[in-house]
């Protein structure tokens with residue numbers, strides 16, 4: 145069935161937790177005939193009041209639409225729910241917006257393929273409250289033709305809808321990479337707050353300074369990315385040796401002040417390893433060589 149902005153295509157949503165309800169609600173707002181199913185049926189009440197059709201079973205929901213969006217707690221729940229529904233899944237495009245790892249995404253793609261379904265893996269970089277607005281970011285990976293076929297419907301969830309590529313792993317890997325950036329920035333901020341609190345500086349006083357630095361660093365990332373992709377790390381600003389001296393100050397300061405020094409010591413360990421391996425005169429981006437390696441003796 146072809147879709148267009150004036151003839152909204154039907155869609156089914158399986159899983160009506162906090163996120164699934166927001167997804168189904170956005171499809172309804174955009175005018176898509178929306179069939180819903182949830183293990184605990186009462187969570188569909190508000191959506192049904194808005195015009196959604198409640199399916200009596202997950203299989204019935206899948207059969208109602210060519211596009212099936214699933215958003216459950218984890219991949220085990222998805223596979224547990226859908227495994228017995230091979231007949232219903234055949235010929236459907238299954239979009240899985242459940243969070244998981246890239247390995248789970250690839251395995252689920254192969255599993256869906258064996259059932260005759262076309263699989264798109266997706267990640268929601270947003271809270272339920274902003275689904276349906278440009279603030280929500282949704283990223284997808286899997287076969288481009290299936291994404292193109294249903295892009296208009298998927299854009300009901302947000303205009304910030306991105307197809308990353310055919311490899312089903314990509315959406316989960318971007319999710320992990322984004323979380324890494326998020327925790328890196330947040331941990332750095334919290335360490336800074338802990339240091340400043342020893343001088344009775346409030347976190348709210350530091351936040352504008354931190355924000356200004358984050359703004360400046362956006363340009364650094366672009367320049368460092370070019371260096372990383374080329375494999376050349378000229379020190380256009382500061383060498384790693386210069387960074388290492390400042391890292392040592394942060395460790396010493398944190399220990400002297402009696403605040404936690406684990407994060408500064410981790411940062412310093414990377415700088416020290418780079419200097420020890422002869423990269424002291426290189427630019428900061430050369431540390432990527434150490435991030436690419438597993439840590440010695442690392443266990444899960």
Ligand SMILES: NC(=O)c1ccc[n+]([C@@H]2O[C@H](COP(=O)([O-])OP(=O)(O)OC[C@H]3O[C@@H](n4cnc5c(N)ncnc54)[C@H](OP(=O)(O)O)[C@@H]3O)[C@@H](O)[C@H]2O)c1
Pocket residue numbers: 159160161162163164182183184187215216217218220221224225241242243244268269270271272
């Ligand atoms: N909430 C967020 O801010 C957010 C943001 C980004 C991504 N996500 C991801 O979205 C997914 C859903 O999150 P959520 O916030 O909606 O979680 P939630 O409110 O806890 O909802 C979980 C959903 O999974 C269903 N479920 C769990 N196990 C099931 C099973 N064995 N069989 C059938 N259904 C099962 C639940 O059904 P019942 O209602 O019957 O229990 C419910 O519909 C997660 O992977 C989460 O990481 C969430």
